[in-house]
Amino acid sequence: MALVACPECNHQVSDSAFKCSQCGHRLRKAKRGLFGTLFKWSFILFNVLMAVWLFSSFGIMGEAMQSSQNEYEQAGAAIGSALGMGMIVTTWALGDIILGLLVLFTRPKEA
Structure with a gap:
């Protein structure tokens, strides 16, 4: 599990997360x-x-x-x-x- 920066708030979140836990920005779409x-x-x-x-x-x-x-x-x-x-x-x-x-x-x- 790697951490990536949220493009909206720069909070570190998991690369498997769908939304940022800090601001709620959508990171990827479920398939x-x-x-x-x-x-x-x-x-x-x-x-x-x-x-x-x-x-x-x-x-x-x-x-x-x-x-x-x-x-x-x-x-x-x-x-x-x-x-x-x-x-x-x-x-x-x-x-x-x-x-x-x-x-x-x-x-x-x-x-």
Whole structure:
């Protein structure tokens, strides 16, 4: 354990300390562990994939509406599209809640 000078008050503190014990100046940032990093990147990737899925479903919905022959088929396509959008948004919200809590619980802690 080596001692280093705090850049703010020049007090000698341990090189493994996160904050200066004298003035409270932040010396270094805590890093995430392996699971914290995995959860953080899975949260980001999940949101990107859900956004792509949502926007691609808009195109599919438009094609279904235009290829319909009569108003009954258009109504069915509209109902099916609304249900599909609801499922996507519900999956997105539940996934974000679960992954967000995992990211929150695995965040780095400062001593």
